Amino acid sequence: xxxxxxxxxAETKALEMPEDHRDELRLWLRLLTCSTLIEGEVRRRxxxxxxxTLPRFDxxxxxxxxxxxxxxxxxxxxxxxxxxxxxxxxxxxxxSGHIERRVSAIDRRAQIVKLTPAGRMEFRAIAAxxxxxxxxxxxxxxxxxxxxxxxxxxKTKLSARNAIMGETQ
Amino acid sequence: xxxxxxxxxAETKALEMPEDHRDELRLWLRLLTCSTLIEGEVRRRxxxxxxxTLPRFDxxxxxxxxxxxxxxxxxxxxxxxxxxxxxxxxxxxxxSGHIERRVSAIDRRAQIVKLTPAGRMEFRAIAAxxxxxxxxxxxxxxxxxxxxxxxxxxKTKLSARNAIMGETQ
Numbered sequence: 001x002x003x004x005x006x007x008x009x010a011e012t013k014a015l016e017m018p019e020d021h022r023d024e025l026r027l028w029l030r031l032l033t034c035s036t037l038i039e040g041e042v043r044r045r046x047x048x049x050x051x052x053t054l055p056r057f058d059x060x061x062x063x064x065x066x067x068x069x070x071x072x073x074x075x076x077x078x079x080x081x082x083x084x085x086x087x088x089x090x091x092x093x094x095x096s097g098h099i100e101r102r103v104s105a106i107d108r109r110a111q112i113v114k115l116t117p118a119g120r121m122e123f124r125a126i127a128a129x130x131x132x133x134x135x136x137x138x139x140x141x142x143x144x145x146x147x148x149x150x151x152x153x154x155k156t157k158l159s160a161r162n163a164i165m166g167e168t169q
Numbered sequence: 170x171x172x173x174x175x176x177x178x179a180e181t182k183a184l185e186m187p188e189d190h191r192d193e194l195r196l197w198l199r200l201l202t203c204s205t206l207i208e209g210e211v212r213r214r215x216x217x218x219x220x221x222t223l224p225r226f227d228x229x230x231x232x233x234x235x236x237x238x239x240x241x242x243x244x245x246x247x248x249x250x251x252x253x254x255x256x257x258x259x260x261x262x263x264x265s266g267h268i269e270r271r272v273s274a275i276d277r278r279a280q281i282v283k284l285t286p287a288g289r290m291e292f293r294a295i296a297a298x299x300x301x302x303x304x305x306x307x308x309x310x311x312x313x314x315x316x317x318x319x320x321x322x323x324k325t326k327l328s329a330r331n332a333i334m335g336e337t338q
Contacts, residue, residue, distance in 0.1 A: 021300045021301060021303065021304035022300070023315060023319075024300070024303045024304040024306075024307045024315065025299075025300050025303050025304075026319070027303075027307060027315055027318060027319050027322070028207060028303045028306070028307070030319060030322045030323065030326065031200070031203060031204055031207070031318075031322055032204055032207075032208065033326060034200060034204075034322050034325045034326050034329065035200055035201055035203075035204035035205075036204075037326065037329045037330070037333070038197060038200070038201075038329050039201065041329065041332065041333050041336070045336075130194075131190045131191070131193070131194050132190060133332075134190065134193045134194050134196075134197045135190035135193040135194075136332045137193075137197070137328060137329045137332045138193045138196060138197070138325065138328060138329075139328055139332065140324055140325075140327055140328025140331060141321070141324055141325065141328060145321055145324060146192060146193065146196055148317065148321060149196060149200075149318070149321040149322075149325065150192075150195070150196050150199060152310070152314055152317060152318040152321065153196070153199045153200055153203050153318075154199065155309055155310055155314060156203045156307065156309075156310065156318065157199065157202060157203050157206065158309055159306060159307060159308060159309025159310060160203060160206045160207050160210065160306045160307075161206070162309060163210065163302075163305045163306045163308065164206070164210050167210070167214075
C-alpha cells in the first residue's frame, strides 16, 4: 500500500503541518541555492584560471587582513577546514614561498604564519579578479536592489543568531 | 620590509581595484555567512534531536517528493554527495527499513529506491520539525521582508545563472 494513494487524514496532516511554514522553507532553500550556485562558480573559476583551491584562497585572504601574521590556532578558528587540512595547506603555501612561518615570541609552542611580499602580491591579483567575478554574478541587481538585499540579509543574520542563541542557552 | 607600512602606489591600486566592487563582495560574504550559519544550525538540530545527518535527511526529502521512487543515478544528480557516499547512505537506509530497493522494469541494470511507509512517516515527522526551525530562524523578518528577500534572491539566482552561462558558452 502506498501512502501517496490515500489522502492523509486530518490528524496526520496536523502533525505534519502544525502551522504552515512553507514560505520560510522556500526562502531558506532559495538562499541555499544562491549560495551553492555562487560558491561553485567562484570555486570553478579559481581552479580554472589560477589553479587555486577555495581553501587556499580563503587562507591567503585571512592572512592578507592581518599583516602582522596569525597563529595557526587563530587561523583555524576563522576558517572552516579541519586542523589536519590546515596544516597541509600551510605546508604547501610555505613550500611555494607564499607564506612564511616563525615561532611566536609570546608562546614558543605557537607558530605564526604570514604572507610573504610575493604571496601578498599574488593574492591581491587573484582577489581583484575574484571581486570582479562577484560583481558580475550580482550584476543583474540594481544598486537599490543590492542595498535592499544587504539590509535584509543583515536582518536574517541577526534573526538566525537569535534563534541559535535561544537554542544554546 | 612590510607591504602594509608603505602606501600602495597608483599602479598597484589600479591593478588591485580596476573598479570598486567592494559592495558586491560584502553582499556575497553576507549571503554566504547567512547560508553557513543556518545550514550549521539545521545540521546540529537534526543530529541532536533525531540523530540524523543532513545528507540522510536530504535523501529522504528527495524520495518523499517522488512516491514512485527514483533510480540511484537520478538521486545522485539531485544531491550533492559523491556516488560512493550515496551508495553507503542507501545501504544504511535500506538496512534500517526506511527505504526499499528494486530492479527497474525498464533498465535491469538500474536500481530504483523508494521510501517505505515507515520511512515516509518518520521523514515527515522530522520534516515538520525542520520546517518549524526554519520558520524560527527567519522569524525576525516580517512577512513583507520575507517576501522582498524571496524576490531579491530570485533575481540573484537568475543573475548568477546568467554569469555562469556567459562563462561556459
